Amino acid sequence: xxxxxxxxxxxxxSLSFSRPWTRRHFLDEMKSACGYPTVAILPDGALxxxxxxxxxxxxxxxxxxxxxxxxxxxxxxxxxxxxxxxSSRKRGAEVVSLEVRVGNNEAIALYQRLGFRExxxxxxxxxxxxxxxxxxxxxxxxxxx
Numbered sequence: 001x002x003x004x005x006x007x008x009x010x011x012x013x014s015l016s017f018s019r020p021w022t023r024r025h026f027l028d029e030m031k032s033a034c035g036y037p038t039v040a041i042l043p044d045g046a047l048x049x050x051x052x053x054x055x056x057x058x059x060x061x062x063x064x065x066x067x068x069x070x071x072x073x074x075x076x077x078x079x080x081x082x083x084x085x086x087s088s089r090k091r092g093a094e095v096v097s098l099e100v101r102v103g104n105n106e107a108i109a110l111y112q113r114l115g116f117r118e119x120x121x122x123x124x125x126x127x128x129x130x131x132x133x134x135x136x137x138x139x140x141x142x143x144x145x
Contacts, residue, residue, distance in 0.1 A: 001030055001037035001050060008047040009039070016066040018127055026052070029063070036087060040067070040076050051080040053088060053096075060088035062098040077107075081114055089139055099125070099132040111135050 049067035116135040125132035
């Protein structure tokens, strides 16, 4: 993710979330030593989606991920999450976590297909009183890895 991506990222963010991140929030993630924000770019150069990943030592967390609503259903979100898993593993992560709205069935199904499992809930976490499901992906590392 680069600063020139932010107008489109903020557009997607505001279409995707009731409490969207601000430009400052994305800039802070881009400048963070443990932040790894990335974008998905289509062959025609259009920004299709983004993912913000944070990693501290052997723990990574997906903080924010969204795909342009007009492009959903094309496996872009899956590719972003798979890329986050691969890059965090290369940096030595043993676990990747995230939070998802209990009512976001599409995202929950995607995360489950990729190997995330529910590990807990945050009651009434979101503005509308909806719970957040805490999910975790654990790398199966053999002793020689």
